[in-house]
Amino acid sequence: MIGRTIGKRLAVSVVILFVVSMLIFFATLLLPGDPAQAILGQQATPERIAAIHEQMNLDEPAWKRYLLWLAGIVHGDFGVSVATAQPVAELIGERVGASLVLMVSAALIAVPAGILIGIYSALRRGRPADSAITGISLVLAALPEFVVGIALVTLFSTTVFQVLPAVTMQPPGTKVWDFPEQLVLPVAVLVLVVTPYIARMMRATMLEVLDSGYVEMARLKGVPERQVILRHALPHAIGPVAQVIAIQLAWMAGGVVVVEFLFRYPGLGQALIDAVKYRDVMVVVAITLIIATVYIAVNLIADIIGIMANPKLRTGGGE
Numbered sequence: 157m158i159g160r161t162i163g164k165r166l167a168v169s170v171v172i173l174f175v176v177s178m179l180i181f182f183a184t185l186l187l188p189g190d191p192a193q194a195i196l197g198q199q200a201t202p203e204r205i206a207a208i209h210e211q212m213n214l215d216e217p218a219w220k221r222y223l224l225w226l227a228g229i230v231h232g233d234f235g236v237s238v239a240t241a242q243p244v245a246e247l248i249g250e251r252v253g254a255s256l257v258l259m260v261s262a263a264l265i266a267v268p269a270g271i272l273i274g275i276y277s278a279l280r281r282g283r284p285a286d287s288a289i290t291g292i293s294l295v296l297a298a299l300p301e302f303v304v305g306i307a308l309v310t311l312f313s314t315t316v317f318q319v320l321p322a323v324t325m326q327p328p329g330t331k332v333w334d335f336p337e338q339l340v341l342p343v344a345v346l347v348l349v350v351t352p353y354i355a356r357m358m359r360a361t362m363l364e365v366l367d368s369g370y371v372e373m374a375r376l377k378g379v380p381e382r383q384v385i386l387r388h389a390l391p392h393a394i395g396p397v398a399q400v401i402a403i404q405l406a407w408m409a410g411g412v413v414v415v416e417f418l419f420r421y422p423g424l425g426q427a428l429i430d431a432v433k434y435r436d437v438m439v440v441v442a443i444t445l446i447i448a449t450v451y452i453a454v455n456l457i458a459d460i461i462g463i464m465a466n467p468k469l470r471t472g473g474g475e
Contacts, residue, residue: 165459169452173445177229180444181222184437225438229445235438237431244442248427252446254332255416255423259408261339262346267401270351274358274397275385281363290359293352301411305345305418312341323420332422342419346412350404357400361393368392402458406451 216224228235234244277289296304313322324338333339365371366389374388375381416425424443431439 161459165456169456172452173448176448177226177441177445178222180441181225181437182218184435184440185218225441234442237436237439244438247439248424248442248446250331251422251424251427254421255412255425257333258339258342258346258416258421258423259405259412261343262350262408263405265343266347266350266404267354269347270354270401271358271394271397273351273355275362275390277355277359278362278366279385286359289355293356296348297352297356299349301345301349301414302418304348305341305415308341308344308348309418324422326422338419342415342421345415345418346408349411350408353404354397354401358393358397361396362389365389365393398458402455405454409447409450409454 225235232245234248236242237244237247240247273289273293277286280286309322311317312320320340321338322341324332324335324342326332326335326338371384371388374384379388412423413425413428415421416423417429420426424446427439428443430436431443
């Protein structure tokens with residue numbers, strides 16, 4: 157039962173990726189101007205423009221260019237960046253690692269923090285601590301990531317404390333994670349943006365579960381409160397929260413673009429901005445596919461967690 161459900165989700169995911177790749181590829185063709193002209197700038201001559209057109213297959217029909225690119229993807233070839241003359245896989249390979257470090261670090265903090273804060277708030281329903289958590293989470297949830305980032309830069313990098321770097325400075329031949337202090341502010345922005353949603357959903361589902369009949373029955377039987385929370389309430393509450401976590405982690409895959417631009421972080425976001433600027437179609441589509449793949453994979457994992465946490469779905473009673 158679970159295997160069939162996962163198989164259906166995987167099939168749908170493949171179709172979605174195909175549609176996304178097609179939409180992004182053809183959308184880039186609608187950008188104004190000539191990509192060869194954008195790349196060459198003032199050095200553009202008819203001969204050089206013609207050479208770039210030949211290199212990018214710009215003289216071929218759009219559908220043929222897409223099929224050629226898709227065939228390369230199937231064989232693990234993402235094409236060549238015209239702007240840098242590098243293979244796309246080589247160009248974005250290190251940037252993928254840098255973005256993953258940023259997103260994984262934020263997720264490892266935000267997910268458990270959001271769950272624990274939500275549980276703590278639910279267990280203290282109506283008390284001052286619950287009201288404070290609810291108010292703070294509402295404020296943070298209402299702020300865009302760039303506002304949170306600017307506030308943190310102002311507080312910790314400019315006029316107040318000046319203890320953390322405001323932008324990422326990566327010397328040649330080094331990795332961005334070789335300088336952990338430069339990761340603090342970008343990770344903090346993602347954590348502060350993602351955690352409130354998880355905490356609020358965890359609080360809501362935990363309150364619903366705590367008021368359920370089976371939890372009341374467990375308490376009437378004299379089960380210790382710790383076991384009531386861990387064995388009876390939490391497994392039933394985590395399923396719906398997994399969906400919210402998936403949505404927030406999927407948002408992080410796209411929202412990291414803004415954070416990376418704000419802190420000049422050398423990840424996929426900065427590469428995507430540069431690629432759009434120079435109409436480097438191969439890089440734009442490759443990065444977009446990576447983001448879409450992360451989004452779909454995270455949601456698939458959340459669906460699996462939801463199925464495993466729901467006894468009805470796990471035993472096939474939900475179908």
